[in-house]
Amino acid sequence: MKQTNIKMNANKQLVQFIKKARQKGFDDIQIRTPLLKQGWPLDEIEKAFSSLTPKYKFKNQISVFLSNDILKIVERRAKRNMLSISEQIEDILRRSCLNSKKRIPREEKLDDKLVSLFSRKKK
Secondary structure, eight states: OHHHHHHHHSOHHHHHHHHHHHHTTOOHHHHHHHHHHTTOOHHHHHHHHHHSOOSOOOSSOOOOOOOHHHHHHHHHHHHHTTOOHHHHHHHHHHHHHHHHHHOOOOOOOHHHHHHHHTOOOOO
């Protein structure tokens, strides 16, 4: 019963702002902090967040800073895969971790290291 009251009392403008910010890839902490700094009352912010079900529950968070060129590439790939940018980055990281588990590095022999020093292979 409380949930319906909260949903009914949530500020629609604030809810729309949160939805748009999430679509742009911001997490709830990144959205909540500026709203508080702008003077929004905490109870209104909480009502708006509780009216929306979180898409993800973050256990661990990281910040990734990408150049504009790389960001454009990720955006195109995300659009092609019908994912948000954050979902695409998560997918890339997940695949990278899975691939690294498959590769078992073998220790090079001494002569292999010497050959690799003078090799034209890109490292």
